Amino acid sequence: MDVSPFTKAEIEYLTAQRIGRLATVAPDGVPQNNPVGLFYNDTLGTIDIHGLNLGATRKFRNVLTNSHVALVVDDVVSVEPWAVRGIEIRGVAEALKGAERRSRSMSRQVIRIHPRRIISWNVDPAHSGMEGRDVTESPRVA
Amino acid sequence: MDVSPFTKAEIEYLTAQRIGRLATVAPDGVPQNNPVGLFYNDTLGTIDIHGLNLGATRKFRNVLTNSHVALVVDDVVSVEPWAVRGIEIRGVAEALKGAERRSRSMSRQVIRIHPRRIISWNVDPAHSGMEGRDVTESPRVA
Numbered sequence: 001m002d003v004s005p006f007t008k009a010e011i012e013y014l015t016a017q018r019i020g021r022l023a024t025v026a027p028d029g030v031p032q033n034n035p036v037g038l039f040y041n042d043t044l045g046t047i048d049i050h051g052l053n054l055g056a057t058r059k060f061r062n063v064l065t066n067s068h069v070a071l072v073v074d075d076v077v078s079v080e081p082w083a084v085r086g087i088e089i090r091g092v093a094e095a096l097k098g099a100e101r102r103s104r105s106m107s108r109q110v111i112r113i114h115p116r117r118i119i120s121w122n123v124d125p126a127h128s129g130m131e132g133r134d135v136t137e138s139p140r141v142a
Numbered sequence: 143m144d145v146s147p148f149t150k151a152e153i154e155y156l157t158a159q160r161i162g163r164l165a166t167v168a169p170d171g172v173p174q175n176n177p178v179g180l181f182y183n184d185t186l187g188t189i190d191i192h193g194l195n196l197g198a199t200r201k202f203r204n205v206l207t208n209s210h211v212a213l214v215v216d217d218v219v220s221v222e223p224w225a226v227r228g229i230e231i232r233g234v235a236e237a238l239k240g241a242e243r244r245s246r247s248m249s250r251q252v253i254r255i256h257p258r259r260i261i262s263w264n265v266d267p268a269h270s271g272m273e274g275r276d277v278t279e280s281p282r283v284a
Contacts, residue, residue: 031210
């Protein structure tokens, strides 16, 4: 897409990381938190979560009843001195059952996250520290 | 403590890992997901989250209004072949403001997680695969 809710540095980071952790909320208000594989969808500007038999999981059912999710992708760059970096993406998710597969190993069931707030820290070498911003309906230019 | 909600292998894993990701839920049902340092409290059988100025954070305030949290501690052991391990701890948390510090670098503000359900995968070399169990009021012997 011509515009993206993510910066170039954030997209590079999201593409390089293998897993994130996805928080979803059950109808009774109880959260769960699961490691997931993630794919930046450059056509839609979303983060897509695929997975084996994803439609049968509780996180998929959670999204059907409460579409609010929070995905965090982060890692420890150095222990001594302590240095961390990452991105938290809060957003509204769709639980899709017939999505197009990007590869044969991916499921047709997808949790597709539309970012509403992005908080990143130390992901862009040009900017240290934490930065948070809301994502408006017209995405900003990457 | 004589009894623990965690197995010996789980305690060793939790102690060795530096960070986990904590999901909390705001009053409007919106989750957030944050990397946190964690400490197994062997006196109480809880997981304690400390942090710099923790009492001023939204996750601390979230716990004050919705005590349900989910902490996931996991890592990628091998990429080729793909091998992962971890523990998800769903529980009820207290947001404490005057807790005893275990070291000078820790805050007196603590999010203390009492496990209610523990799901672990590939953490115990003696057992492969995923195992989930509820934690009853009388903790099982470790």
